[in-house]
Amino acid sequence: MEITQIVGFGLVAAVLVIILRQYKPEIALLVSVAAGIALFLAILGKIGAVIEVLHDLSRRANVNMVYLGAILKIVGIAYIADFGAQVCRDAGEGALASKIELAAKILILVLAIPIVMAVLDILMKILG
Amino acid sequence: MGANIDLIFKIAGVGILTAVLHSLLKHAGKEDQAQLATLAGVAIVLMWVIDLLGKLFDQVKTVFRLF
Numbered sequence: 456m457e458i459t460q461i462v463g464f465g466l467v468a469a470v471l472v473i474i475l476r477q478y479k480p481e482i483a484l485l486v487s488v489a490a491g492i493a494l495f496l497a498i499l500g501k502i503g504a505v506i507e508v509l510h511d512l513s514r515r516a517n518v519n520m521v522y523l524g525a526i527l528k529i530v531g532i533a534y535i536a537d538f539g540a541q542v543c544r545d546a547g548e549g550a551l552a553s554k555i556e557l558a559a560k561i562l563i564l565v566l567a568i569p570i571v572m573a574v575l576d577i578l579m580k581i582l583g
Numbered sequence: 584m585g586a587n588i589d590l591i592f593k594i595a596g597v598g599i600l601t602a603v604l605h606s607l608l609k610h611a612g613k614e615d616q617a618q619l620a621t622l623a624g625v626a627i628v629l630m631w632v633i634d635l636l637g638k639l640f641d642q643v644k645t646v647f648r649l650f
Contacts, residue, residue: 475595479625495639497587531643
């Protein structure tokens with residue numbers, strides 16, 4: 456039963472952070488960052504399995520791999536950026552968090568451009 | 584999962600130890616050594632967390648086929 460482990464882990468980490476916050480706030484932040492990383496590492500295996508299924512489906516439906524690859528990259532970038540932004544927000548640095556999110560949006564935009572171009576080309580063919 | 588919970592407890596242990604050492608040294612009058620002790624504690628914890636962060640980014644890179 457994965458979920459009980461994860462919830463238990465999260466609660467223990469939260470209590471430890473509270474204890475440490477009054478003495479050493481910086482180490483408390485590091486504990487919460489480590490707990491966040493550990494939780495995600497635990498679930499990363501399941502995400503990998505889902506992505507494998509997606510790959511098989513797209514191979515069977517012979518969808519072009521470029522698009523799926525780009526989508527996966529976008530999801531990966533979104534996740535890491537969100538992780539970093541939340542950590543910065545926990546540390547009280549709202550401005551830093553929004554800068555990270557801005558950079559992530561631009562990176563995702565850059566990745567999405569080829570897909571948008573492809574859609575436009577197809578539209579031109581149909582209409583033109 | 585198990586290994587990570589140990590790491591969290593290790594980090595919390597170092598944190599509490601640093602706090603106790605800091606206040607101990609402060610009461611003993613050695614203010615500067617107290618600061619150094621805190622810095623050492625934070626450095627150790629930072630090393631562990633950065634190692635864990637490196638592991639996370641590697642796994643995310645392989646799972647999401649980034650880069």
